[in-house]
Amino acid sequence: MKAVFLKGSPPAGRDPLCNRAAAAVMARAHALSWEVKAFALATMNIKACRGCFSCWTRTPGRCIIADDDQEAVLRAWAGAERIILLTPLTFGGYSPELKKALDRAIPALLPFFIRINGETHHPQRYPRPRRLLAIGTLKGPDSESEEVFRDLVGRNALNMSDGEATTMVFSGDVPLSEMEKRLGTEPFFGGTAQ
Amino acid sequence: MNGRKVLLLVGSPRGSASSSHALGDHLLSLLEGHGMATKKLLVYPALGDDKRMTELLAAVDACSLLVLAFPLYVDQLPAPLIDTLQRIADRRQGRQGEMRQALAAIVNCGFPETLHCRPAAGIVRLFAAQAGFRFLGCLALGMGGAIGKRPLAEAGGVVRHQARALKEAAPFIAEGREIPLAVIELMARPMMPRWFYTGMAHWGWKRAARKHGVRSRLGERPFAEV
Incomplete structure (x- = not known):
């Protein structure tokens, strides 16, 4: 199983919970012998999307910004059957670090429109069964942020994967062993949790 | 002028050549008609430019109404706008309470359906709550690509619902009142089949x-x- 793991933690380990969740994900993936390409986005040079759509109409499938690190993410994305996103919840959404990489992932889509569940979406440029897991961290319980996050991930799943999404939120001081246990029960990682 | 100041932050990488700018600028001119002093700043050039970011943060502090206008990117706000909102929220930690400042947003997406904008509206609402702004509402629309970079007043009948919605929203926003649901629904109407x-x-x-x-x-x- 090939997976791409986008770690949207802030720079310099400022979010220990995110770091712990990243370790738990890697341990779980390792146990399943998955081939994971992990990216610590805060340490990478990824520029913001220009909104020029060159990746659709000028250099199909490639971003026009060629002097940064995003192409490695796109390459891994193209071959992945699992996408794993990790982020401190930022107003219920993704951190700027993670979002920058996702904004620049639109070359992995085609410009045209298709209908999914009665809504309009873009087709995948690299179609394959692809599932999405998004893990959010919070300093403390915040049901409103969690609700927005789940909604966002559900919408992302329709646009980035084959529509299946798993959302997990770790809030407070969750130990590594507890994270590993919860990840292990998720169907995304072969578990049987409902 | 009534002494109230509105600051428009345009969150599109295309800056003043964007649908976000066209929509935000149109609202700004309507608010001017309601006696508000207006100011407009682009988010993208401020990132990576300390002087511009300092100016932006000071302008946020000084306004009585903040308006965000942005395109939907991957189901939510573009990364540079999230970064900017985080800086604004960080700066305001500890000075929340009175909520004298208000916030409204306009989000446009390139899909035909407005419902794609739902998570973005939720994120803006949470930003307002966490940064101490009174949230007046989010005006969302699909088919944003049909506006292009034209001023809204020159876009013709295709944006008739959106132009009317902004006109009806303006007095509420100017008075710091929540945008009525009927106006939000009017804004969300499709421009064409x-x-x-x-x-x-x-x-x-x-x-x-x-x-x-x-x-x-x-x-x-x-x-x-x-």
Whole structure:
């Protein structure tokens, strides 16, 4: 199983919970012998999307910004059957670090429109069964942020994967062993949790 | 002028040549008509430029109403706008309470359906709550690509619902009152039949690709594994 793991933690380990969740994900993936390409986005040079759509109409499938690190993410994305996103919840959404990489992932889509569940979406440029897991961290319980996050991930799943999404939120001081246990029960990682 | 100041932050990378700017600027001119002093700043040039960011943060502090206008990117706000909102929220930690400042937002997406904007509206609402702004509402619309970079007043009948919605929203926003649901629904109305919008979009992508000599390569997979 090939997976791409986008770690949207802030720079310099400022979010220990995110770091712990990243370790738990890697341990779980390792146990399943998955081939994971992990990216610590805060340490990478990824520029913001220009909104020029060159990746659709000028250099199909490639971003026009060629002097940064995003192409490695796109390459891994193209071959992945699992996408794993990790982020401190930022107003219920993704951190700027993670979002920058996702904004620049639109070359992995085609410009045209298709209908999914009665809504309009873009087709995948690299179609394959692809599932999405998004893990959010919070300093403390915040049901409103969690609700927005789940909604966002559900919408992302329709646009980035084959529509299946798993959302997990770790809030407070969750130990590594507890994270590993919860990840292990998720169907995304072969578990049987409902 | 009534002494109230509105600051428009345009969150599109295309800056003043964007649908976000056209929509935000139109609202700004309506608010001017309601006696508000207006100021407009682009988010993208402020990131990576300390002087501009300092000016932006000071302008946020000084306004009585903050308006965010942005395109939907991957189901939510573009990364630079999230970064900017985080800086604003960090700066305001510990001084929340009175909520004298208000916030309204305009989000446009390129899909025909407005419902794609729902997570973005939720994120803006949470930002307002966490940064101490009174949230007046989020005006969301689909088919944003039909506006282009034209001023809204020059976009003609295609944006009639949106122009009317902004006109009806303006007095509420100017008075710091919540935007009525009926106005939000009016803003969300499709500009044209879905089949026509998608057909025009397909034609537009093909035309642009032809111009760049890649019409037959639109579906290319440069990173496919062999």
